[in-house]
Amino acid sequence: MTRTALLCALGLVGGLLVGHSASAQGVLQGTVTDARGAPLPGANVVLQGTFFGAATNAEGAFSLTGVPAGRYTVTASLLGFEPTTRTVDITDGATLTLRFALREVVLEGEEVIVTASRREERALEAPLSVSVLSPRALEERNIQSLDQALRYVPGVQLSDNQVSIRGASGFAYNVGSRVLLLVDGVPLLGPESDGLPFDALPLSQVAQIEVVKGPGSALYGGGALGGVIQVLTRDFPDTPETSVAAFGGAYAPIRHEAWRQTWSSGDALRPFGGATLTHARRFGDRLGAWVTATYQGDAGYLATSEEQRLQAAAKVAYRPRPSQELALLVSAAGWERDNFLYWNGLRDPLNPGRLDIASSDFSGTNDNRTVQVGIFPSWTDTPSSRWTYTARGRLFTASLRPLDDRGQPRSTDDGTLGFRFGGELQTTYSPSASRTFTAGLTGDGLAVRSSFFQEDGQPRITYGQPEAAAFVQLDQRLRGLVRLVLGLRYDAYWLDTNETEARLSPKLNLSITPRPSTSLRFSYGQGFRVPSLAERFTDNQSFLPIVANLGLRPELSTGYEVGVRRRWALRRATTLEAYVAAFLTNYRRLVEVRFVGTERAFQFVNLTKARTRGTEATLRLRSSRGLEGQVGYTFVDADDQTLDQPLAFRSRHLLITGLTVPLTPLWTVGLDYRYASAPERVESDFARFVPDAEITVDTHVLDLRASVTWYRLRLDLLVNNALNYHYVERPAILAPPRHATVRATVRW
Amino acid sequence: MPRLLGSLLGLALLITGPGCDAGLAPPDANAFGAIRGVVTYGPLEAWPPADSLQDLRFVAMRFIPRDTSDFLQLNRLVFSPGLDRNVAQDTFLIADVPTGVYVYSGVAQQYSRDWFAWRPLGLYTDTDGLFEVQSAETTVVQLTVNFRSLPPFPPGSTPRP
Numbered sequence: 001m002t003r004t005a006l007l008c009a010l011g012l013v014g015g016l017l018v019g020h021s022a023s024a025q026g027v028l029q030g031t032v033t034d035a036r037g038a039p040l041p042g043a044n045v046v047l048q049g050t051f052f053g054a055a056t057n058a059e060g061a062f063s064l065t066g067v068p069a070g071r072y073t074v075t076a077s078l079l080g081f082e083p084t085t086r087t088v089d090i091t092d093g094a095t096l097t098l099r100f101a102l103r104e105v106v107l108e109g110e111e112v113i114v115t116a117s118r119r120e121e122r123a124l125e126a127p128l129s130v131s132v133l134s135p136r137a138l139e140e141r142n143i144q145s146l147d148q149a150l151r152y153v154p155g156v157q158l159s160d161n162q163v164s165i166r167g168a169s170g171f172a173y174n175v176g177s178r179v180l181l182l183v184d185g186v187p188l189l190g191p192e193s194d195g196l197p198f199d200a201l202p203l204s205q206v207a208q209i210e211v212v213k214g215p216g217s218a219l220y221g222g223g224a225l226g227g228v229i230q231v232l233t234r235d236f237p238d239t240p241e242t243s244v245a246a247f248g249g250a251y252a253p254i255r256h257e258a259w260r261q262t263w264s265s266g267d268a269l270r271p272f273g274g275a276t277l278t279h280a281r282r283f284g285d286r287l288g289a290w291v292t293a294t295y296q297g298d299a300g301y302l303a304t305s306e307e308q309r310l311q312a313a314a315k316v317a318y319r320p321r322p323s324q325e326l327a328l329l330v331s332a333a334g335w336e337r338d339n340f341l342y343w344n345g346l347r348d349p350l351n352p353g354r355l356d357i358a359s360s361d362f363s364g365t366n367d368n369r370t371v372q373v374g375i376f377p378s379w380t381d382t383p384s385s386r387w388t389y390t391a392r393g394r395l396f397t398a399s400l401r402p403l404d405d406r407g408q409p410r411s412t413d414d415g416t417l418g419f420r421f422g423g424e425l426q427t428t429y430s431p432s433a434s435r436t437f438t439a440g441l442t443g444d445g446l447a448v449r450s451s452f453f454q455e456d457g458q459p460r461i462t463y464g465q466p467e468a469a470a471f472v473q474l475d476q477r478l479r480g481l482v483r484l485v486l487g488l489r490y491d492a493y494w495l496d497t498n499e500t501e502a503r504l505s506p507k508l509n510l511s512i513t514p515r516p517s518t519s520l521r522f523s524y525g526q527g528f529r530v531p532s533l534a535e536r537f538t539d540n541q542s543f544l545p546i547v548a549n550l551g552l553r554p555e556l557s558t559g560y561e562v563g564v565r566r567r568w569a570l571r572r573a574t575t576l577e578a579y580v581a582a583f584l585t586n587y588r589r590l591v592e593v594r595f596v597g598t599e600r601a602f603q604f605v606n607l608t609k610a611r612t613r614g615t616e617a618t619l620r621l622r623s624s625r626g627l628e629g630q631v632g633y634t635f636v637d638a639d640d641q642t643l644d645q646p647l648a649f650r651s652r653h654l655l656i657t658g659l660t661v662p663l664t665p666l667w668t669v670g671l672d673y674r675y676a677s678a679p680e681r682v683e684s685d686f687a688r689f690v691p692d693a694e695i696t697v698d699t700h701v702l703d704l705r706a707s708v709t710w711y712r713l714r715l716d717l718l719v720n721n722a723l724n725y726h727y728v729e730r731p732a733i734l735a736p737p738r739h740a741t742v743r744a745t746v747r748w
Numbered sequence: 749m750p751r752l753l754g755s756l757l758g759l760a761l762l763i764t765g766p767g768c769d770a771g772l773a774p775p776d777a778n779a780f781g782a783i784r785g786v787v788t789y790g791p792l793e794a795w796p797p798a799d800s801l802q803d804l805r806f807v808a809m810r811f812i813p814r815d816t817s818d819f820l821q822l823n824r825l826v827f828s829p830g831l832d833r834n835v836a837q838d839t840f841l842i843a844d845v846p847t848g849v850y851v852y853s854g855v856a857q858q859y860s861r862d863w864f865a866w867r868p869l870g871l872y873t874d875t876d877g878l879f880e881v882q883s884a885e886t887t888v889v890q891l892t893v894n895f896r897s898l899p900p901f902p903p904g905s906t907p908r909p
Contacts, residue, residue, distance in 0.1 A: 255770055256770075256773055256774050258774040258777075259774060346772065346774065346775050347774060347775060347844065349772075545863055595817075595820060597815075597817050600816075600817050600863070600864050687823050688820050688821045688822060688823060689820060689822045689823075690822075690823075691822070691823055692823070693823070694823070695772070697771050697772055698771075700771070723770075724770070725770060725771045726770060726771040726772040726773070727771045727772060728772070734772070
């Protein structure tokens with residue numbers, strides 16, 4: 001069965017690749033203006049049912065070359081304007097000129113997403129729950145890393161750098177993410193721990209961030225147990241753009257004097273700041289590039305939590321023909337950080353814990369230097385109006401070196417050096433406007449050397465877990481109202497214990513759009529996650545006794561969701577969008593850390609059969625004048641069915657609200673408020689050796705912001721955690737207290 | 749616009765009101781006391797060799813351990829700084845001890861570098877081995893270690909020679 005599926009996918013990919021042939025071609029060009037004739041830059045002009053499309057430039061002009069001769073339906077659209085459609089005939093060697101005059105309408109919020117189906121589609125019609133973060137949302141909140149951004153997504157909760165979507169994850173010591181991270185379609189997980197490398201992402205050049213909720217292994221394979229996060233980077237502007245942003249701020253002293261007295265810097269303001277430089281441009285019609293560099297320094301609000309970070313990224317794309325693109329994204333980040341691992345109890349939470357017992361000296365802090373480099377080439381070709389294919393490569397390397405007492409990095413022999421590499425080929429074929437096939441092949445491998453993976457007292461070198469997969473998806477529209485998506489993916493992992501783990505992950509999505517403003521959806525999907533090398537091989541006594549577990553099995557999930565999305569047009573070019581969903585996900589063999597008496601040590605073990613179920617409701621208000629509001633509430637009932645009690649570290653209630661109000665054409669103010677109920681259960685093994693690690697409270701975080709824009713200058717003032725409310729996002733670490741930031745951005 | 753802002757401010761105050769309680773706070777200082785102890789060792793010539801004295805401490809537990817792996821419940825026990833070796837008597841003071849009843853206490857020896865290589869040398873036996881630490885008070889305990897007659901471990905097992 002599994003071999004048949006693999007051969008079918010291979011045949012489909014191969015068949016499509018050899019189908020590329022030359023044909024008669026013409027050119028379609030023109031302009032898009034508003035009703036008064038003013039040019040509209042950034043409008044989309046697409047040939048329906050094909051992959052041909054373009055965005056208008058600053059003069060409202062567009063050009064589509066190499067269009068195969070034939071009859072097409074052309075649509076011009078722009079947010080805030082009514083889409084306009086024409087039927088045209090393209091003839092061989094001819095240039096056809098069109099002029100679109102769009103009528104301004106109530107803002108419809110036509111978000112376009114790619115993650116749910118591996119291709120572009122309207123968010124309203126997406127067959128899965130997807131939340132989108134825009135660049136504007138990131139800038140308004142001075143967001144510097146992906147984990148900060150995800151705190152504003154309904155149903156998402158963070159424990160340190162561990163992401164939980166709708167209760168999929170608790171706190172797992174930052175090892176083994178149950179959410180897959182993609183950058184421009186490329187999986188990006190740390191090679192040794194499968195952690196999410198938040199610091200390696202160029203957030204200043206993000207087009208949008210998409211969060212798919214629910215199992216997604218049928219499209220993306222291992223890791224997509226609880227959801228998928230995709231960061232999409234920007235395209236290149238028609239005119240060169242440069243921006244410089246600088247920000248600075250400080251953490252307020254902790255509210256309680258008893259805590260401040262335990263640290264010599266407890267009464268002082270603790271500064272942080274940074275700067276970002278970006279430049280993006282095109283070089284003629286064929287070449288484009290952007291580059292960005294960021295420096296950040298942070299004194300930290302806890303003893304031994306200082307950080308210095310440097311990050312740079314560049315993307316270059318060459319288009320030899322309008323239908324082809326060769327792109328290369330390179331990202332590099334390095335930082336030195338005092339990692340505050342756990343506190344010294346609730347009487348002394350500003351200092352790391354210390355345990356000098358049993359001839360050992362365990363400390364709740366460690367210092368290290370980390371360097372991460374990612375190289376992601378891709379080639380996209382659209383040989384005909386019916387099909388396209390993309391080949392992507394990936395190399396991600398991470399090194400972690402502990403710092404000695406003088407602050408100098410020690411050898412990688414004392415740390416970790418890891419590589420993750422692979423590639424994939426994906427093709428999309430649309431034999432008709434109502435039917436699309438997507439298929440692909442992927443392969444990945446790892447090589448890691450870590451002092452945490454011991455074998456006979458020596459660091460173990462693991463050329464671990466090569467993976468190959470094939471996937472196929474059918475997207476079929478029935479009578480225009482109903483959309484059916486069927487998908488299947490086969491993954492095989494080769495473990496270095498000479499075992500093979502294979503999974504077949506199906507999915508079925510159904511969406512019904514009875515009106516343009518209303519959609520109903522049902523989705524079913526499976527997910528799985530092969531344990532990371534860190535979970536299988538960590539064998540170390542440096543912080544606490546941990547032993548390897550070579551018999552660890554993959555985690556599995558099966559998810560169901562039904563949802564309704566509705567959009568209303570209100571007065572003054574304002575839209576209100578509501579989404580209500582009910583979800584159920586069953587998990588098997590969840591991996592957790594336990595103290596295992598027979599091993600006399602901690603160990604990652606397959607323990608839990610679990611179920612999360614609940615509801616999510618979001619309400620979004622947007623107007624073309626800049627007014628934006630959001631309320632998102634998620635109820636999660638997370639049961640550990642093995643222990644017959646709540647899953648550890650899951651909040652039952654999550655609430656996110658946000659409001660942005662333009663006071664004048666220059667001034668805008670806003671606020672965000674987050675609430676998470678205290679977890680019903682905390683896992684007690686961590687509290688065995690960390691004092692008060694079992695203590696949690698509800699989370700109430702209020703962020704305030706104001707901005708003024710004057711010509712090319714934008715000033716932002718932010719006050720985060722304005723209530724100076726003290727809480728924990730993960731056990732035994734106090735979350736940031738109130739901190740204020742001033743940010744200045746100049747663009748030209 | 750002022751009306752809208754007023755409404756929004758009111759809404760913001762309504763939803764953020766619960767956040768004004770400040771969240772986590774230092775524990776009540778009255779929840780802690782102290783333990784002062786005196787340990788008498790004998791006979792002097794029977795002190796264990798240095799290589800089997802990796803660590804030596806007074807440990808007070810809120811539970812009766814089943815085996816040494818139970819020691820890894822540091823949130824349910826308190827221990828003193830390292831005690832002196834090869835002496836006839838030593839004293840210790842443990843501050844910031846959570847109030848409550850401690851049911852199994854004594855001087856413990858780590859006899860090798862293994863995390864779990866611990867054994868008791870002498871137990872607190874007055875008042876059936878129980879004592880209570882009360883708020884802002886110092887509880888005084890006295891123990892005797894007889895190297896010729898070590899207590900059984902785990903509790904209830906055959907006494908060791």
